[in-house]
Amino acid sequence: MQVNDIHPLRPDTEEFIHIQERLAKQIDVSRPLRLEDLRTVAGVDLAYAGEGDSETGFCHIAVFDTATMRVMERAGAVGEIDMPYNPGFLTFRELPLIVEAAGKLETVPDLFLFDGNGILHPRRMGIASHASFFLGKPAVGVAKTYFRIAETEYKEPGWEKGSYTDITVGRETLGRAVRTSAGVKPVFVSPGNGIDLDSATDLVLSLTGPESRLSIPVREADISTRRMRREWEKEQK
């Protein structure tokens, strides 16, 4: 698929906040989207090997056919990671490999699911929101742990599957703590761009199986990413 060239993939650190604030103004989280409207959804994730100045990243994108929930295409990218992890700036660390992998896809997925947040971010620009501009497609963020921003807090959702609570800042609801499976820790869902919160929540719940609290596409990408690393390490005599 063709990826949009929104800005340099490795901008100077001083430009990070400016870029995020500029793109944040263009986010649209008012659009309802149902699973039935989507023919394909893609899960994106990365794994890492090494540390410090010799880090290697492994990105994998798994595209699912929503009618059969079978993987219909995969694409990956491996490369050096120069940017260290910094809360609030995850995008700049992972975007280069995501863009490279997406560019190899023949299919243009109708929506992307990310391991991380969407607008549940200090400047409303988590990785799902940011990447959506490059991908030109709706995106949803599903984080495994809570990213507390400003004075945000959330109440623990009920223990039954499908239960959720809102994560709100002032009068604005940025995301939800969602119990995707009974009795397990909740995941944190937030729309990235091109989709509203209700739709994002429904989508994640619909795409979550009994094997994991994560949605199937993200879990598949997560597993694949470690397989990539395993095979890469095997070739590194």
Place this chain on the structure above:
DNA sequence: GCGACAG
């Protein structure tokens, strides 16, 4: 200065 901190 201290604590918090998506992946």
Place this chain on the structure above:
DNA sequence: ATCTTGTCGC
């Protein structure tokens, strides 16, 4: 994210 064995529980 990653480093890691056994172990508590359904």
